[in-house]
Structure formats: C-alpha cells, structure tokens
Amino acid sequence: MNTPYFLRRLAKVKSLRFINLLGLVLMFTCVFVSYTYITKELSYDKFYTKSDRIARLTLAFDGNQPDGRLFGDTYAPILKNCPEIEETLKFTKIQTATVIHNDEKYVVNDILLTSGNFFTFFDLPFVQGTLPSAFDSKGKIVISERMAIRLFGQTDVIGQKIGLNSRRLSTNEGFISGVYKDIPDNSHLHSDIIIYGDNFEKDNYCYTYLLLKDKTDTQALADKLTGLIQADINKNKTETVLADVMPLADIHLHSRILRELESNGNINYVYLIGGANILLLIIVLFNLWLNSNVIFSYHRRYYQLLRLNGASSFEVIKDEISIATFLGGISLIFGILLSFFLNKAFGISGESVNIISKIGIAALLLICTVLASLLPAIQNMVSTTFSNQNYDLRTKRFSFSNVRYMLVVQYAIVIFIIIVAAGIKGQMSVIKTNQIGAENDSILVLKEQPQEVIDKFRLFKQELLKHSEIEMVTAAMQLPGEAVRDGIFIKKEDGGESIYCPILIVGEDFFPFFNIKPVSGELPPPLVLTQEEEAQLLTDRFEGKENKTSIRDNYIINRSALKLLGYSSPDEAIGKELILDRSIIDYIPSGRICGVVDDFVFSTVFEEATPMLVIQRNMFMNCFMLHLAPDNTEKALGILNKVWADVNPGYPLDYSFLKDSYKVVYHNELNAERIVNLFSGLCLAITILGLIVFMAFMIKTRTKEIGIRKINGASGKDILYMLNRSLLTWIALAFIIAIPVSKYVMDKWLENFAYKASLPWWLFMGAGVSVMLISVIAVSWQCRHATRINPVEGLKSN
Structure with a gap:
C-alpha cells in the first residue's frame, strides 16, 4: 500500500472522517460495555452445579403480591409427599448482627440461618474444612474467605471461636467449622456467615428452595402445589392461594416478590439496554453510510479518471476497503480501551464474558462498519455509467432525496429515545415525590440493631437532641423502602368478625419526622409507658398472666385502612375503639383511632397503597432514623459518632443516608434513567454532527443554484428556508412515526408501577420540537455561508 497516498486520502474531507471515527468509537464502547453488563445479568446463578434443578417456592394469597418467605413448617408435609421434589431447603436472613472476636465487635449484614443441606443446593467450594463435616450438626458456623481475612487475617481458622449478637439469633457464640470461597457477584444471594440453625423454621418466616427431579416442569409443579395447598387451607380458612415455582436462574431478572433476598435486576432493562444499542448502531451506521456517500461523491471525478486510465472496478473497491478497515480498526481499539475503563469505573465485572464471544462481536461490528462504508462505492459501481468507461465527468448531484427514508428513520429513533428519556425522568420524579423522605438529603438511617442497643434508644435520642445539629430522631420496626407485611387481626368496638390489617410500629415523632399530617383528628400524644414497662407487659403476656393495664393505645390509620374498616369518612373514624386480637403486640390490648392520614408510600411505588394501622410504641424499634441539620452535616456526623460511643460503647456504628437506601x-x-439519557444524548449528538457536515457538502454542490436564485431576487431568508424545508418535512414525518411507538413502550414500562407518571401531550410535542429546533439551528448555522455567496462567484462554480 502506498502510505503517503493513503494518508493524503484520509486527510481529505477531515471533518467527515472525524465524525465517522467519533461515532464508531462511541458505538464500539457502548456495545462492549453493554455486552459485558448483559452477559453478567444473564449469567446469574448458573454457575451452581444443580442450578437447572433448583427452584424457589413462593405463595400469593388473595391475589396480593407474594412474599418471598413462607411461615414455619406448615407446608412441609405437602412438599415432602410431592414426588417431583427431592429435597427442601429452608433458611432465614438476619439483616444485621454484631460479630465479636478478641473483644472487637464488627457489624455484619445478611447472615443466613439455614437447614443442614444448604451446600447440597449451593455447592460453594471450600478453602478450609470439608463437607459434610463442616455442616454435620446444628450450631456449626461456616464463614466466607473474605470474612476470615477480615476477622483473623488468614483463612486457616477452623475451630476458632466467635460471638454473635442479634435480636433474632439464639446462638450467642460458636466455633468455625469451615471457610468457603466468596460467593460470586452473579449470585442472587450473598452471605459471609452461614449457620446451621436449630428449629428456626417452626415459628419464623423462611425462604424455601426445592431440589427438583431432572426435567421437572416447574409450571406444572406450581399448578399442582396450588391445588394441594388450597385444599389444605380450605379446611380452616377461605383464602385463595397461588403457588409459584421459579427456577433459580430466573430469580435475578424475573422475580418481583416482596422481601427479596437482595435487590434484583430486571429483564426489561436488559431489553432496554440491548434496544438502545441497536438504535445507536443504526444511527452510527446510517451516518457512516451517509458520510461515505458524500465522500464518494466528492471523489467521484477522481475515480472516473482512474477508470478512464484503465483501473479496474476492483481497484476502486479495494481502495475503499483499506480506508474503511483502517478507520474501523482504529475505532475498535479505542472502543475496547474505553470500555475497559468504563467497566472498571461502573464496577461491571467481565468474569462472565467469554473472550471468544467478545472477539466474535468485535469482528461482526467491524464487518458491518466496512460494509456500511462500501455501500456507496458498490452502488455507484453497479448502477451507473461509472461501471463502464464513458467519458461522463459530471459530478452527480447529491440531495436529500437520496437519503430521505433513512433520515426519517434516524430522526424517529432520536425523537423516540428522547421521549422515553423524558418519561423515565418523569417517573423518577414521581418516585421522589411519593416515597417518604426521598426528597430529603439529610435523613440518616441505622439498620436493624441488636437488642442491647434498642434498649438504650431513648437515652440515645435524648443525648442527640441536645445538639442543634440533630434536628429530629425517631425509630420504626423497619426502614422505609421495605415491604410492610407484618399484620394483626383487629375488631371494631361494635363487634363483628376480626379484620386482618398490616401494621407499622413506630416511635415517637415519626409523623413530624416525615412531615405526614392528619387529614382528620390529631397525631398520637407522647408515650406514657417506658420501654421497661412495655417489656414487662410483654413478658407477662408470654407467661399467661392476666393483663391489668388500663393504658390504651392511640392509633393512626391511612385512607386505605379507613375503607378496610368500613368507615365512610375520616371524621367518622376518629375516637372509635379497636381491639387487637391474636398477636404478640396485644400486651396493650386496645386503643382508639386518634387520626387519619393520606396513604403514604412507606414500602415502594411498585405496590398499591396498603391499608395500614400505625401504632406508636417503645418496643420493636429495630431501626433508627436521624434528621440532620442540612447545612451542618459533617459536624452532625461527628456528634453522632461521639454520642454513639458514649451510649453504646463497644458496638460499631453502621449508618447510611436514606437517599442511598432508596438508590439500592x-x-x-x-x-x-442514566442509560437512556446517555444514549439519547449520543444519538442526538451524532445525528446533528453528521447533519452539519452533510449540509456543508450539500451547500457546496448547490452553490451555482444558490447563485442563480440570488440573481433572481432570493433573499438570505429565502435561501435558509430552501435549505431547511426538506429537513423540516422529514422531521415532522419522523415525529408522527415516533409518537405511537414511544407511547406504547412507555405505557408497557409504567405497568411495573402502582404510582405512575403521566404522559402529557406536551412531553411528546416537546421532544419533537426540541429536535427540530436543534436541527434547524445546526443547519442554519452551517448554511450561513450560503446566504453570503456572491452570485457571480456562485455562477462560476462547477
């Protein structure tokens, strides 16, 4: 290859070459990053040896969204007698606990208390100890390699003793019997401490997994279990039940239950990322094809001269192939390098990616790039007189009519993705507006605490509120963003059957903390009993002693609970007596409704408003919440650390901001939202840049026409209108195509939410108008030279 000649060819029409290079680099980068991400998402839990035979059982009652857990061992006989099921695994998750070693205390999240066959299902490799000896008796503890290093600085820790402290752990200490390799990222459950439990499943909510016989139809099994469990329920209740048996490999992307083990992915977002990449690919390749058309048209006379001097068509094609391959190869190299850094920055692991498949993707993209670049040359070689050696040296006119269909498609894609981006942004605004505390950046949360810390909450609160940097402190049985599924049977004062209603137990100042105001009545007054007095009443209840307390609760209900209880208005409910029935919290057995509030989103916007009875107590305050002074966060955190150390010496402080909890x-x-914003920006930028450069070449080919029009009295505005008229027509057509498609896609996406953003007409119109204005401004800016053309000079143009 003649290198100087090759470089001269590249140096010509530099602006178009740059646009092509930029678009290709962005395309390769996005495709490689997205491919790595999608491959990881699709690989979840498939590394377990028996993954194709493991499934999770959940039950939905009365059409409600299913909880991920089943209560106790109620359904054990049914599962045991089902021939399709070889084994059943049960475990419960302890969100937060304190691990004690050498008088040092460490906060550990997500401890699993499990039946003895955990490692039969999830065959994690051991680095110390062996199965079954590591898990052959109840009370044995195995830890991850990461936890062993954290606690002991090494993995050779068999027989070492550790203490465990949590309100839900009956085991206070134990000996380590094994160390397993850290659970890979692409698993739907993670834990650093797994304990062989002791009768934990009898009076507890447990996750239930099934080891199925080979080739079991999970849907058929789910239908069978629905019938068996429904028949068993009908003996005592009138509930309806629907069983779901979900394959292990489907949980991460397809599960939509309450109380997931971890925050899952979503198959719809895999489709979204894949679709966004396809749209970007279309736009980049279209611009590449369009620019190649312009470049070939620009060099047409040069190629004709080559043909007249005996050069073969193959020589012309080879010339184009070499340039297209060079630009594609450079773009590919930069795309791979950028994707490597972006994967690292976003924490996207490439362990699941097969290098052969990645090479295949790169080769396919490179072939598409070269083909898109060659199409103009091939088209001209086979469909014009250029293929024979006629002496036609006229420059072929290149106009919008040559590309109008692809231009419409390109702009339809841009308008579509901008509408989708605006719709997603609107839904995120709905989430932020409705989710309690989501708009406040100064709320700090402390997850589930050990009982010793809970017992000192009142003192902890008093000490914090001595400082102006801490504005408010409250507590609740669980944090916002978690499903409210604990419930109680209640009776109205006029008798009748018991009504089951979800409950939320909160501490003092909960409602002012989140600025929730009653629509009728008033908020609960301060608590009369201390925590110690409540604890004694609870103890007496467990011991079967007569409850002699005259204390009555003050209840808050939301509008959904108002309907559940049969009251016609908030005012009617105020002062009404409610009696608690069959629950451990009935140590204060009754109370009156003191206030009614609007439905507020405590769990998530994916759920419809849940009837809720809110009870203010000292007991069960597992999670703490602090409202910091917004302008003094650093000082407030310093005060928090000091007060915590004074009140809870030896217990590690673990906190996060509520906004970060919501991000999970x-x-x-x-x-x-980030992906669509990124892709909409890239698509629009590439489209406009390509349009600007393309218009520059169009103006150059129409210089004589513009000169003639100016001689005949056309003004600068007339010239601008002429150059923009076709563009406006095609954008309008693209807008008409994009509206129904984007409306359908957004409606389908919004079906995931109970609280939905609206899609007003101006959102669609705004996307079309904004794209049109940006395009017109860009083209007009590029065309400003055409309005200044000297007519005489224009007539001299070839």
Missing part, C-alpha cells in the same frame, strides 16, 4: 431499592430505574 430503585437501582434498576436509576440505571435505566
């Missing part, structure tokens, strides 16, 4: 709950939606 809504991480799929936040990722979707």
Whole structure:
C-alpha cells in the first residue's frame, strides 16, 4: 500500500472522517460495555452445579403480591409427599448482627440461618474444612474467605471461636467449622456467615428452595402445589392461594416478590439496554453510510479518471476497503480501551464474558462498519455509467432525496429515545415525590440493631437532641423502602368478625419526622409507658398472666385502612375503639383511632397503597432514623459518632443516608434513567454532527443554484428556508412515526408501577420540537455561508 497516498486520502474531507471515527468509537464502547453488563445479568446463578434443578417456592394469597418467605413448617408435609421434589431447603436472613472476636465487635449484614443441606443446593467450594463435616450438626458456623481475612487475617481458622449478637439469633457464640470461597457477584444471594440453625423454621418466616427431579416442569409443579395447598387451607380458612415455582436462574431478572433476598435486576432493562444499542448502531451506521456517500461523491471525478486510465472496478473497491478497515480498526481499539475503563469505573465485572464471544462481536461490528462504508462505492459501481468507461465527468448531484427514508428513520429513533428519556425522568420524579423522605438529603438511617442497643434508644435520642445539629430522631420496626407485611387481626368496638390489617410500629415523632399530617383528628400524644414497662407487659403476656393495664393505645390509620374498616369518612373514624386480637403486640390490648392520614408510600411505588394501622410504641424499634441539620452535616456526623460511643460503647456504628437506601431499592430505574439519557444524548449528538457536515457538502454542490436564485431576487431568508424545508418535512414525518411507538413502550414500562407518571401531550410535542429546533439551528448555522455567496462567484462554480 502506498502510505503517503493513503494518508493524503484520509486527510481529505477531515471533518467527515472525524465524525465517522467519533461515532464508531462511541458505538464500539457502548456495545462492549453493554455486552459485558448483559452477559453478567444473564449469567446469574448458573454457575451452581444443580442450578437447572433448583427452584424457589413462593405463595400469593388473595391475589396480593407474594412474599418471598413462607411461615414455619406448615407446608412441609405437602412438599415432602410431592414426588417431583427431592429435597427442601429452608433458611432465614438476619439483616444485621454484631460479630465479636478478641473483644472487637464488627457489624455484619445478611447472615443466613439455614437447614443442614444448604451446600447440597449451593455447592460453594471450600478453602478450609470439608463437607459434610463442616455442616454435620446444628450450631456449626461456616464463614466466607473474605470474612476470615477480615476477622483473623488468614483463612486457616477452623475451630476458632466467635460471638454473635442479634435480636433474632439464639446462638450467642460458636466455633468455625469451615471457610468457603466468596460467593460470586452473579449470585442472587450473598452471605459471609452461614449457620446451621436449630428449629428456626417452626415459628419464623423462611425462604424455601426445592431440589427438583431432572426435567421437572416447574409450571406444572406450581399448578399442582396450588391445588394441594388450597385444599389444605380450605379446611380452616377461605383464602385463595397461588403457588409459584421459579427456577433459580430466573430469580435475578424475573422475580418481583416482596422481601427479596437482595435487590434484583430486571429483564426489561436488559431489553432496554440491548434496544438502545441497536438504535445507536443504526444511527452510527446510517451516518457512516451517509458520510461515505458524500465522500464518494466528492471523489467521484477522481475515480472516473482512474477508470478512464484503465483501473479496474476492483481497484476502486479495494481502495475503499483499506480506508474503511483502517478507520474501523482504529475505532475498535479505542472502543475496547474505553470500555475497559468504563467497566472498571461502573464496577461491571467481565468474569462472565467469554473472550471468544467478545472477539466474535468485535469482528461482526467491524464487518458491518466496512460494509456500511462500501455501500456507496458498490452502488455507484453497479448502477451507473461509472461501471463502464464513458467519458461522463459530471459530478452527480447529491440531495436529500437520496437519503430521505433513512433520515426519517434516524430522526424517529432520536425523537423516540428522547421521549422515553423524558418519561423515565418523569417517573423518577414521581418516585421522589411519593416515597417518604426521598426528597430529603439529610435523613440518616441505622439498620436493624441488636437488642442491647434498642434498649438504650431513648437515652440515645435524648443525648442527640441536645445538639442543634440533630434536628429530629425517631425509630420504626423497619426502614422505609421495605415491604410492610407484618399484620394483626383487629375488631371494631361494635363487634363483628376480626379484620386482618398490616401494621407499622413506630416511635415517637415519626409523623413530624416525615412531615405526614392528619387529614382528620390529631397525631398520637407522647408515650406514657417506658420501654421497661412495655417489656414487662410483654413478658407477662408470654407467661399467661392476666393483663391489668388500663393504658390504651392511640392509633393512626391511612385512607386505605379507613375503607378496610368500613368507615365512610375520616371524621367518622376518629375516637372509635379497636381491639387487637391474636398477636404478640396485644400486651396493650386496645386503643382508639386518634387520626387519619393520606396513604403514604412507606414500602415502594411498585405496590398499591396498603391499608395500614400505625401504632406508636417503645418496643420493636429495630431501626433508627436521624434528621440532620442540612447545612451542618459533617459536624452532625461527628456528634453522632461521639454520642454513639458514649451510649453504646463497644458496638460499631453502621449508618447510611436514606437517599442511598432508596438508590439500592430503585437501582434498576436509576440505571435505566442514566442509560437512556446517555444514549439519547449520543444519538442526538451524532445525528446533528453528521447533519452539519452533510449540509456543508450539500451547500457546496448547490452553490451555482444558490447563485442563480440570488440573481433572481432570493433573499438570505429565502435561501435558509430552501435549505431547511426538506429537513423540516422529514422531521415532522419522523415525529408522527415516533409518537405511537414511544407511547406504547412507555405505557408497557409504567405497568411495573402502582404510582405512575403521566404522559402529557406536551412531553411528546416537546421532544419533537426540541429536535427540530436543534436541527434547524445546526443547519442554519452551517448554511450561513450560503446566504453570503456572491452570485457571480456562485455562477462560476462547477
């Protein structure tokens, strides 16, 4: 290859070459990053040896969204007698606990208390100890390699003693019997401490997994279990039940239950990322094809001269192939390098990616790039007189009519993705507006605490409120963003059957903390009993002693609970007596409704409003919440650390901001917002840049026409209108195509939410108008030279 000649060819029409290079680099980068992410998402839990035979059982009652857990061992006989099921695994998750070693205390999240066959299902490799000896008796503890290093600085720790402290752990200490390799990222459950439990499943909510016989039809099994469990329920209750048997490999992307083990992915977002990449690919390849058309048209006379001097068609094609391959190869190299750094920055692991498949993707993209670049040359070689050696040296006119269909498609894609981006942004605004505390960046949360810390909450609160940097402190049985599924049977004062209603137990100042105001009545007054007095009443209840307390609760209900209880208005409910029935919290057996509030989103916007009875107590305050002074966060955190150390010496402090907790709950939606914003920006930028450069070459080919028009009295505005008229027509057509498609896609996506953003007409119109204005401004800016053309000079143009 003649290198100087090759470089001269590249140096010509530099602006178009740059646009092509930029678009290709962005395309390769996005495709490689997305491919790595999608491959990881699709690989979840498939590394377990028996993954194709493991499934999770959940039950939905009365059409409600299923909880991920089943209560106790109620359904054990049914599962045991089902021939399709070889084994059943049960475990419960302890969100937060304190591990004690050498008088040092460490906060550990997500401890699993499990039946003895955990490692039969999830065959994690051991680095110390062996199965079955590591898990052959109840009370044995196995830890991850990461936890062994954290606690002991090594993995050779068999027989070492550790203490465990949690309100839900009956085991206070134990000996380590094994160390397993850290659970890979692409698993739907993670834990650093797994304990062989002792009768934990009898009076507890447990996750239930099934080891199925080979080739078992999970849907048929789910239908069978629905019938068997429904028949068993009908003996005592009138509930309806629907069983779901979900294959292990489907849980991460397809499960939509309450109380997931971890925040899952979503198959819809995999489709979204894949679709966004396809749209970007279409736009980049279209611009590449369009620019190649312009470049070939620009060099047409040069190629004709080559043909007249005996050069074969193959020589012309080879010339184009070499340039297209060079630009594609450079773009590919930069795309791979950028994707490597972006994967690292976003924490996207490439362990699941097969290098052969990645090479295949790169080769396929490179072939598409070269073909898109060659199409103009091939088209001209086979469909014009250029293929024979006629002496036609006229420059072929290149206009919008040559590309109008692809231009419409390109702009339809841009308008579509901008509408989707605006719709997702609107839904994120709905989430932020409705989810309690989501708009406040100064709320700090402390997850589930050990009982010793809970017992000192009142003192902890008093000490914090001595400082102006801490504005408010409250507590609740669980944190916002978690499903409210604990419930109680209640009776109205006029008798009748018991009514089951979800409950939320909160501490003092909960409602002012989240600025929730009653629509009728008033908020609960301060508590009369101390925590110690409540604890004694609870102890007496467990011991069967007569309850002699005259204390009555003050209840808050939401509008959904108002309907559940049969009251026609908030005012009617105020002062009405409610009696608690069959629950451990009935140590204060009754109370009156003191206030009614609007439905507020405590769990997530994926759920419809849940009837809720809110009870203010000292007991069960597992999670703490602090409202910091917004302008003094650093000082407030310093005060928190000092007060915590004074009140709870030896217990590690573990906190996060509520907004960060919500980021975990809504991480799929936040990722979707970022992805669509990124792709809409890239698509629009590539489209406009390509249009600007293309218009420059169009103006150059129409210089004589413009000169003639100016001689005949055309003004600068007339010239601008002429150059923009066709563009406006095609954008309008693209807008008409994009509206129904984007409306359908957004409606389908919004079906995931109980609280939905509206899709007003101006959202669609705004997307079309904004794209049109940006395009017109870009083209008009490029065309400003055409309005200044000297007519005489224009007539001299070839």
